[in-house]
Amino acid sequence: MPDMSSAAPALRVAVADDSVLLREGLVRLLGDAGMDVVGAFGDAEALSAALPGLTLDAVVLDVRMPPTFTDEGVRAAVRLRRERPEVAVLLLSQYVELTYATELLAGGEGRVGYLLKDRVVSLDDVRDALTRIAAGGTVLDPEVVAQLMGRRANPLQSLTPRERDVLDLMAQGRTNAAIADRLFIGVGAVEKNVSQIFAKLGLDEAQGDHRRVLAVLAYLQR
Numbered sequence: 067m068p069d070m071s072s073a074a075p076a077l078r079v080a081v082a083d084d085s086v087l088l089r090e091g092l093v094r095l096l097g098d099a100g101m102d103v104v105g106a107f108g109d110a111e112a113l114s115a116a117l118p119g120l121t122l123d124a125v126v127l128d129v130r131m132p133p134t135f136t137d138e139g140v141r142a143a144v145r146l147r148r149e150r151p152e153v154a155v156l157l158l159s160q161y162v163e164l165t166y167a168t169e170l171l172a173g174g175e176g177r178v179g180y181l182l183k184d185r186v187v188s189l190d191d192v193r194d195a196l197t198r199i200a201a202g203g204t205v206l207d208p209e210v211v212a213q214l215m216g217r218r219a220n221p222l223q224s225l226t227p228r229e230r231d232v233l234d235l236m237a238q239g240r241t242n243a244a245i246a247d248r249l250f251i252g253v254g255a256v257e258k259n260v261s262q263i264f265a266k267l268g269l270d271e272a273q274g275d276h277r278r279v280l281a282v283l284a285y286l287q288r
Contacts, residue, residue, distance in 0.1 A: 084131045109138065117150075130161060162182070179195045222285065226262075264277050
């Protein structure tokens with residue numbers, strides 16, 4: 067009789083997806099694969115509320131869930147990675163949310179996966195991905211990789227010479243007034259250039275004062 071004392075403990079997984087069919091299908095598949103499904107939820111809020119009472123190794127989340135069907139799942143994934151980095155996160159979605167996907171992967175610690183539902187050939191793909199990310203790996207759909215690499219195209223190339231000069235002085239910590247004095251232009255012209263820089267770097271108004279810092283970081287990284 068084989069010695070079972072050294073067998074690895076069952077992977078403890080929670081599932082969050084608003085599709086009843088997919089959610090229940092995942093629960094059955096993961097259970098059949100020897101994993102311990104400790105919770106199944108129809109939205110990110112229910113998952114978040116239950117998390118403090120769950121002992122977990124991994125979570126499978128849809129990206130878009132109630133109530134707004136925009137980015138609830140991926141935002142929950144980012145919070146989970148920040149608060150409980152030991153828990154692996156697998157996003158399973160029809161969409162690529164680049165902003166949050168980038169944040170989710172930014173740490174580079176692994177334990178992250180992002181698969182597109184339409185490209186998952188079988189639920190075994192999900193099981194295999196969970197096993198890999200729970201072991202510390204990263205699993206990304208090729209389409210996710212392609213879109214992330216597309217975003218990495220240097221946005222600074224679209225800046226005019228004047229906008230580059232302004233951004234260079236921003237990186238030196240100069241105010242708009244100081245930049246205007248240095249370039250012998252009006253403050254209004256500097257403000258217009260700064261607005262153009264933000265637009266070309268994809269920094270929207272919702273990011274508030276952080277846009278200036280983010281613009282400088284983009285400049286320094288290139």
